[in-house]
Amino acid sequence: MVFMPEDFDVIVAGGGISGALAAAGAAKGGAKTLMLDRNDYSEAGKKTNWGWVCGDAVAKTHVDFIYKELDLKLTEPVLDVKVDGVQVISPDFTRKLQFEGAGYSLDRPKLAKVITDFAVKNGVDYRPRHEVEGPIISDQKVVGVYGRDEKGNQVKYHAKIVIDTLGIASTIRRKLPKNDFIENNISIDDIESTGRYIYKFNPAEGADTNYYDPKNAIIHLNQQLAPGGYGWVFPKSGRRINVGIGTEKKSLEIRNAKLNRKDTLHMLIDQYVRWNPCIKDPTIDGQDSNGKGYWSVTVRRQLDSLVYPGYMGAGDSMAMPNPISAGGIGPAMTAGTMAGKIAAEAIASNDTSMEFLWKYNLWYNEVYGNKTAGLEVFRIYLQSLNNDLINYGISRFLTEEEAVEISYGNIPKISIASTFNKVLSGISNINAFKNLLYCVKVMKEMNEHYNNYPKDLGSFDAWKRKVTERMHEVKEKFKPNPI
Numbered sequence: 323m324v325f326m327p328e329d330f331d332v333i334v335a336g337g338g339i340s341g342a343l344a345a346a347g348a349a350k351g352g353a354k355t356l357m358l359d360r361n362d363y364s365e366a367g368k369k370t371n372w373g374w375v376c377g378d379a380v381a382k383t384h385v386d387f388i389y390k391e392l393d394l395k396l397t398e399p400v401l402d403v404k405v406d407g408v409q410v411i412s413p414d415f416t417r418k419l420q421f422e423g424a425g426y427s428l429d430r431p432k433l434a435k436v437i438t439d440f441a442v443k444n445g446v447d448y449r450p451r452h453e454v455e456g457p458i459i460s461d462q463k464v465v466g467v468y469g470r471d472e473k474g475n476q477v478k479y480h481a482k483i484v485i486d487t488l489g490i491a492s493t494i495r496r497k498l499p500k501n502d503f504i505e506n507n508i509s510i511d512d513i514e515s516t517g518r519y520i521y522k523f524n525p526a527e528g529a530d531t532n533y534y535d536p537k538n539a540i541i542h543l544n545q546q547l548a549p550g551g552y553g554w555v556f557p558k559s560g561r562r563i564n565v566g567i568g569t570e571k572k573s574l575e576i577r578n579a580k581l582n583r584k585d586t587l588h589m590l591i592d593q594y595v596r597w598n599p600c601i602k603d604p605t606i607d608g609q610d611s612n613g614k615g616y617w618s619v620t621v622r623r624q625l626d627s628l629v630y631p632g633y634m635g636a637g638d639s640m641a642m643p644n645p646i647s648a649g650g651i652g653p654a655m656t657a658g659t660m661a662g663k664i665a666a667e668a669i670a671s672n673d674t675s676m677e678f679l680w681k682y683n684l685w686y687n688e689v690y691g692n693k694t695a696g697l698e699v700f701r702i703y704l705q706s707l708n709n710d711l712i713n714y715g716i717s718r719f720l721t722e723e724e725a726v727e728i729s730y731g732n733i734p735k736i737s738i739a740s741t742f743n744k745v746l747s748g749i750s751n752i753n754a755f756k757n758l759l760y761c762v763k764v765m766k767e768m769n770e771h772y773n774n775y776p777k778d779l780g781s782f783d784a785w786k787r788k789v790t791e792r793m794h795e796v797k798e799k800f801k802p803n804p805i
């Protein structure tokens with residue numbers, strides 16, 4: 323049976339973090355807003371049948387942002403555990419770098435419930451158990467979405483603006499007409515396969531904080547354990563941890579070929595858990611059927627534009643996770659909030675043109691997006707280093723302050739002369755250092771380029787061409803080389 327299309331000001335497709343906040347922002351701003359998600363109301367925002375698959379860690383700044391912009395204050399038990407920061411540990415354990423500043427380990431299912439209720443309380447018409455199959459296009463403009471309702475009936479909804487928050491595999495983004503603003507597909511080289519377990523366990527008294535730290539989110543850089551990515555152990559309340567691995571396909575293939583192994587992501591996670599002496603007698607935490615799951619996450623800059631006629635995107639659908647940490651909760655919170663608010667402004671001003679929506683590109687770029695291309699460059703460089711080079715580089719190439727600056731996407735002034743004095747033995751180390759200098763140069767160039775993000779559509783093409791060319795160059799120069 324086919325129903326007649328219903329009309330809305332704004333449709334938000336996908337009720338995850340970015341979606342619920344975008345919908346809340348739009349409705350709060352007075353727009354007649356529909357939110358569609360495939361899950362039951364009680365399981366809002368669940369990514370896949372595996373659950374709310376995530377490491378659950380987020381920096382405090384993002385939580386503060388939604389309080390400021392939406393007046394939504396998150397508290398315990400959503401903010402499950404407060405952490406001092408993220409500690410990145412080198413493969414040989416000689417260097418531990420403190421990144422990110424204070425943050426939280428979240429209870430994702432509880433977060434989903436709170437933000438969904440918040441959206442509904444603010445007037446969002448939320449229809450769960452709806453499968454969004456694609457955009458309705460008229461004259462090269464998005465004018466709605468089609469899909470299936472809870473009974474499997476075909477449905478169509480029309481709106482002046484559609485906000486795509488369907489996550490990495492978005493059925494809207496992938497079906498947009500080919501255009502210069504939004505890429506339909508994301509390269510497999512820019513995607514990490516990830517998985518994680520939430521375990522109950524018995525941490526030993528005085529456990530080694532290189533492996534488990536109740537006050538910090540720990541990241542292990544190790545190209546053998548997690549080729550092209552990293553392993554993590556994040557604390558949760560009640561003697562629980564979130565432990566997982568992210569790996570890049572080519573890096574894993576190269577590593578397996580060199581070691582004559584056939585390890586899969588699942589095997590890597592199990593090996594990582596066994597490798598960790600602090601994780602004794604773990605059992606999967608069955609709460610919310612969210613104890614074990616696998617999914618993908620992008621590690622590139624967000625799409626060059628986040629808008630297209632009639633369309634805005636936020637969160638994983640726009641490849642927003644941080645290229646170094648894969649942290650996507652914060653960007654999803656920030657971008658979802660912004661997209662909803664700007665959509666509401668556009669409706670109120672009776673101007674939903676792409677020129678109006680462009681404000682969203684500028685705002686996101688100013689608050690978060692302007693560093694991500696540089697961070698993508700650094701991620702590509704990092705994936706070209708084996709464990710020895712990471713160990714060597716982390717202790718010789720950069721001071722702790724410089725490394726932390728880079729992780730924020732800022733450009734440290736690396737003194738070539740003094741570094742050469744400290745560095746250098748071995749041709750591969752010298753090459754890796756020269757490559758770092760090149761990498762930092764391109765990061766700087768990208769940061770400056772993003773600080774000149776086009777103010778309007780007219781100059782977008784030329785601006786984008788430079789980004790595409792430079793990224794291509796970097797990928798040609800630095801190939802994955804985990805072992």
Ligand SMILES: Cc1cc2nc3c(=O)[nH]c(=O)nc-3n(C[C@H](O)[C@H](O)[C@H](O)COP(=O)(O)OP(=O)(O)OC[C@H]3O[C@@H](n4cnc5c(N)ncnc54)[C@H](O)[C@@H]3O)c2cc1C
Nearest residue numbers: 336338339340360367377378379454489637638649650651
């Ligand atoms: C293993 C793993 C670990 C991670 N760890 C961290 C971490 O520690 N910190 C961090 O900041 N980030 C982490 N991330 C990334 C983070 O989880 C995401 O960036 C975040 O969930 C993005 O939110 P979103 O709302 O944009 O998308 P999603 O969370 O993917 O939400 C999309 C929503 O749309 C629904 N949906 C999808 N397709 C359809 C459809 N066709 N029809 C109807 N509904 C649909 C989904 O069911 C879901 O409800 C991790 C990711 C993974 C996979």
